[in-house]
Amino acid sequence: MIDDIERIRAAAPAAVEAASSVDELRAVEADLLGRRGSLTELKKGLGALDPDARREVGAALNLARGSIEELVEARRAALEGAERAAVIAAERLDLTERTGHRTRGALHLVTQTWDRLVDVFIGMGFTVAEGPEVETDWYNFEALNIPAAHPARGMWDTLYVDLGDPETVLLRTHTSPVQIRVMTETPPPIYAVMPGRVYRRDTADATHMPVFHQIEGLVIDRDISFADMAGTLEAFTSAYFGGSIHSRLRPSYFPFTEPSAEYDINCVFCEGSGCRTCSQTGWLELGGCGMVHPNVLRNVGLDGEEWTGFAFGFGLDRLALMRHGVDDIREMYSGDVRFLEQFPS
Amino acid sequence: MKVLLSWLREFAPFPVDDPAALGDVMSDLGMAVESIERIGEGLDGIIVARVLELRRHPDADKIQLVDVDTGDGAPLQICCGATNLSVGDTVPLATLGTVMPDGMEIARRRMRGEWSNGMLCSGRELGLGEDHSGILLLDTAVPLGTPIVEALGITPDVLFDLEINPNRPDAMSVAGVARDLAARLGLPFAIPDPTIEEIPGDVAGRISVDIIDPDLCGRFHARIIEGITIGPSPRHIADRLTALGMRPINNVVDASNYVMLELGAPNHTYDLATLPDGALRVRWARDGEPITTLDGVERRLTAGRDGVIADATDTAVGIAGVMGGAATEISSSTTTVLLECAWWQPMAIARSSKFMGLRSEASARFERGTDPEILDLAARRLAELLAPSGARLVAGAVTAEGSLPERAPVLVRTSRVNRLLGTDLDAGTIAGLLRPIGFVCDPAGEDWSVTVPPFRPDTTTETDIIEEIARHHGYSRIVGRVPTSTQTGALTPLQRDRRVLRQVLVGLGVHEAMPLPFLAPDDLARAGLPAGAVTLTNPLAAEESVLRTSLRPGLLRSVAYNESHRTEGASLFELGRVFGPPLAGAELPDEREHLAVILAGRDATAAVEVLEVLHRTLGLPPFDLDQQQVPAGLHPGRSAVVRIAGDVVGEVGEVDPAVLDAHDIGERTAWLQLDVAALMAHPHGEHAYRAISRYPSSDLDLAFETPDTIAAATLADALRRAVGGLLVDLALFDVFRSASLGEGSRSLAFRLRLQAPDRTLTDEDLAGVRAAAIAAAAPLGATLRG
Structure with missing residues (x-):
């Protein structure tokens, strides 16, 4: 064996x-x-x-x-x-040997900017208010201390809607009518921003569209002062544009605020040293602001001795264009996928 | 408003060394400097030369060779492209090394082989006006070699272009700008009193003014100037008008404009000989009343809108505050002038000039509000300007009074100032800011009783005055602080939902577009949509005259645009407002927010898939697709109305091929549209936890032969209801048609995943489910395939 x-x-x-x-x-x-x-x-x-x-x-x-x-x-x-x-x-696979592709879509540049701005203001304790895009003359002008024959009406090229009496219904020329609605409908204190679409009778060119977007802010409380406005805008400026960018206010005129101011920021391209974008001034004009006019407070039934407030506003489209170096606003509204897909976030 | 530094300095001793710093102060006061131009700068090195000889350039047609003499008799060769030169002309020569006003440095250089030893200059190249048609030809008497600044009598100066806000009527004048600026800089300010000799005369006997409508004209101050000789203005007056953007005409018109620019007091001169009895009547116009204005245009006036100045025959000889009439215009034969210095009701002038489309420097000032107290000074200043030409002001004036606004003192509370500005200014500081700009401050306890100067009609309330205090204190000196919001910042539920909608769609690869919301009149019909949209009264173009009732026309246009630029298969969405006629009793249009998705190159199921993902993400109640109802403009066989709990919330499917044709879209195109408010009216956003069973699941595959008239969703719903609690998932996994099934029906195969929360399923459980499913399908005409 x-x-x-x-x-x-x-x-x-x-x-x-x-x-x-x-x-x-x-x-x-x-x-x-x-x-x-x-x-x-x-x-x-x-x-x-x-x-x-x-x-x-x-x-x-x-x-x-x-x-x-x-x-x-x-x-x-x-x-x-x-x-x-x-x-x-x-x-074995050649991972670069691919046909077809999946992509995420892109939010419109206006939406991206809108959300960024709104998020900053929410962080500062503001709510977000909205209103109709077609408005009455009262909300868009009268209540804002701009009576019918007011020369300041020339500051807005208004598109009127063919309804009711002539020039009574219009496409809102700014988001300010939302301020009136908020003040009429909500008792103070009010801390709100109003982003929205606005309309002007303007021929489209590289810097103008008949349709564009604004964001406005409104604060109504006891003892709100010009200093509060300056501080709020400065805080917003640094939060949104970065800590090295500051704001300044210059006297201006708006019928619905007094004192009124232009709201400038350090040029975001040269940070204040002077470049072509800011015409060597080091500053960019962003928007307007001011203490809510006593007539406006009266029009919404608020006592100007008890309540004071400020409002501000600026264009949203320009911020979107600036962020990405787009030099023609019409591109944003063309619907061209080759444009839209460039900004996935 | 443009102002010259030299002119400002006639009112206060402003420093000349740093115009940019002066400009910064103006901007800080709210008179934003748009540009600063240094007149006469950059002209060093430009001298007078004489043309000795003109020769052809041997090698260039458009350049000629010019030999010039700069005073030493030696010919200097210049290459020159201008053709307006003759031998003997005197011309400006930029010598080598000169830096031109535009920054270009002149160097010796060769042009097509010929040397050029400098440059002959046009008016524009010297910064003297816009003329660039040829070389500037000078007075031949000027000695050669004289600096051009001397030859032309150019005084170096600084021109500021200011943007003046509507609430600063005072800053529409050189003196007003100077007052504001001097106050901030702490410099003494004064308007010099005109030094003129008045000649005796019977003014009241020669002219008369009757204000018939006092609500039109607050004050009308009339004077007579005799000894007029019409001719050109002195050089310094003409130069200043030119610099400020007005064209010199003759000495009388120029003096009138000069006074308007200097003092902000528009005025008008009539040839007294053309006025019967020297009489003027001030009244509202009559409807259709004719007048030929200075510009030669015959106009018809409107009652209640336009004001006129009429003569003794009650014929209109001028439109109040807007423009004078041709009949009484100053002419070369004028010897005696009636001078009108008036205060017009601002609103009246604004209305009149706006509706007539006639804006003038005068109307721009009147409509902002002029100073009613400066009329006498303005008249004497005008006479002073004309005095060198022999004109004499006749002593005495006719002043007619209408109604002027009251100027009651305003109480300015120190506490209110500080409360509104967030400052800590004491009463003395406040008065110290106001007094230099003409506000009279009288003590009233801790506060001030402030009388507003007549040149500040915009300022009538305490807040108006607080703005002046802030302006002169300096906005930049108000220290910012951040108020503590007493609220919590947050998005509303709808605002959060919008973000969800958008995030879902971009996750599905759809881009967000924002087409213009304006439509052309036939766009709705082209998109297969009913007429009846709201239109604009004053659109810029007919193609933008209709407010959209649907997002579809805009998105179709975008798809067509992309396709025509070789981007097929565009996937786009829009979240925006659409507008319908007002609902009963409403003043505003029926404004709704829609979400629309367009998927080029995809069929209807792609749109349904998007709907399903949105629906699931939002956690809405189940939706029904009703294919019996064809939404307008969609494919009749491939579209449905979307309902939730019986309410229509949108439409889904494919765009009607005829609509696609009308838009030149070559691809099949899927479409989804949802009414955001209608959708969100249903409960959503709650995703309740459902415990996951620990017991094994079993799958049951059932294929039913189903009539085409029964929607797959209908059968699926019936199965779901019949199976009940054991069903954790139901999926349609196969659809087929074949000859054996015959016409009119197809096979629908479902996979039912069954699971109990508390036990393993038995064969009896499965048999029960199967039987229940078959029984539920039977009433729909669906039979289990063997």
Whole structure:
């Protein structure tokens, strides 16, 4: 039997090596070590041997089994490695070999700017108010201390809507009518911003559109002063444009505020040192502001001795254009996908 | 408003060394400096030369060679492109090394092989007017080599161009700007009193003024100037008018304009000989009343809008405050002038000039409000300007009074000043800011009783005066502070929902567009939409005369635009307002917010998919697609009305091929439109937690042969209702039609995922579900396929 064992053990390496796949190896393993395998068959003859011979043959059997098992395991590892390598080779992909593509859409530049501005003001404790885009003369002009024959009406080129009496219904020329609505509908204190779409009778060119966007702010509270306005605008300026950009106020005139001011910021391109964009002045004119005019407060039924407030406003489109260096406002409204997709965030 | 530094200095001793700093002060006072021009600067090195010889350039047609003499008799060759030169002309020569007003440095250089030793200059190149048609020809008597500044008598000066706000009528004059500026700089300010000799005469006997309508004219001051000789103005007057943008005409008209610019007192001169009895009547115009104005235009006036000055025959000889009449105009034969210095009702002049489309320097000042107390000074100043030409002011005046606004003192409370400005100014400081700009401050306890000067008609209330205090204190000196909002800043639910809608859509690869909301009259019909939109009264163009009732025309236009620029498959959305006629009893149009999605190159199912994602994200109640109702302008077989709980909230499908054709869109185009308010009126935004079962789930695949008349969603709903609580998911996974199924029906295969929260499902459970599903499908005519 020892010879048989030795013969099987000697033949095993060739048989194991001949297995060219994990499946073939499994068959070889079964032939040698399985329940009906050759070593197992020999083991069944052990019982007929005397104890000494049984011990000797048994030891030889175990030795042979152990060495064959090692051979099989080694071969299995080699075969599995090769099979995995083959699968991986077959699955190789050129990751740049792509057709078609998925993209995220882009929010309109106006929306992106709108959201950024609104988020800053929300952080400063403001709510966001809205109103209709078609307005009455009362909300757009009269209540704002701009009576019919007021020369200041010339400051706005108004588009009128063909409804009711002539020049009574119009496309709002600013978001200020929302201020009137807020003051009429909400008791003070009021801390609100009004972003929105506005209309002017203007021919479209690189810097003008008949439709554009503004954001205004309104604060009404006890003891609100010009200093509060200056501080609020300065805080907003640094929050939105960055800490190195500051604001300044210059005397101006608006019918609905007094004292009124122009709101300038350090030029965001040269940070105040002077460049072409700011005509070497170091400043950019952003918008207007002022203390809410006593007549406006009276028109909405507020007592100007008890409540004071300020309002401010500026164009939103220009900020959008400035941020991305777009030099023609018409691009934003063309609907051209080649433009829209340039600003995914 | 333009002002010259030299002119300002006639009222206060402003420093000349730093015009930019002076400009900064003006801007800080609210007179924004738009430009500063230094007159006569950059003309050093430009001298007078004489043309000795003109020769052809051997190698250029458009350049000639000019030999000039600069005084030493030696010919100096210049290359010159101008053709207006003759031998013997004297011309300005920019010598080598000169830096021109525009910054260009003159150097010796070769032009097509010929040397040019300087440049001959046009008027524009010297910064003297706009003439660039040829070289400026000088007076031949000027000695050669004389600096041009000397030859032309140019006085170096600084011209400030200021933007004046409507509430600063005082700053519409040189003196007014000087007063404001002097006050800030702490310099003494005074308007010099004219020095003239008046000649005796019977003014009251020669002229008369009758103000018939006192609400038109507050004061009419008339004087007589005799000994007029019409001729050109002296050089310094003509130069100043030119610098401030007015064209010199003759000495009388120029003096009139000069006084208007200097003192802000527009005035008018009549040839007294043309006025019967020297009589003037001031009244409102009659409807259709004719007048030929100074510009030669015959105009018809309107009652209640225009004011006139009429003569003794009651014929209009001028439009009040706007423009004089041709019949009484100063002519070369005029010897005696009736001078009108009047105060007109600002609103009247504003209305008249606006509706007549006639704006003049005078009307611009009258409509802001002029100074009624300066009329006598203005008249004497005008006479003073004319005196060198021999004109003499006749002593005595006729002054007719109408109604002038009251100027009651205004109480200015120190506490109110500080409360409104956030400052801590004491009463003395406040008066110290107001007095230099003409406000009279009388003590009233802690406060001031302030009398506003007559040249500040804009200022009538305490707040108006507080603005003046702030202006002169300096806005930049008010220290900012941030008020503590007593509110919590937050978006409203609708504002948050809008952000969700937008984020979902961009996540699906759709770009946000904002087409213009104006439509052409036929755009609605072209988009398959009904007529009946609100229109504009005064559109800029017919193509922008209609307010959109739908976002569709704009988005169709955008898709067409993209397609025509080779961007097929544009996916766009818009969230914007649309406008319908006012609802019953409303004053304003029916304004609604719509969300529209357009997907070029995609079919209706793509739009439904977008709807499903939006719907799921918002957590709205289930929606129905009603294909029985075809929304206007959509594909009749591929569109539906979207309903939630029976309410129409939008439309979905494909754009009608005929509409696509009308827009030259070649791709199939999916469309979704939702009414934001209608959508959000339904409960949404709550995504309640549903526990995930720990027990295994089982799938049941059921294919039903279903009539085409039954929507897949209808069958799915029936299955959902029948299966009930064990169903965790139901998905349509296969649809097919075949000959064996026959016409009029198709196979719809659903996968039902079943799971119980508390146990493993048994075969009996599955059998029960299967039976219930078959039973639910049967009434719809759907039968299980074997």
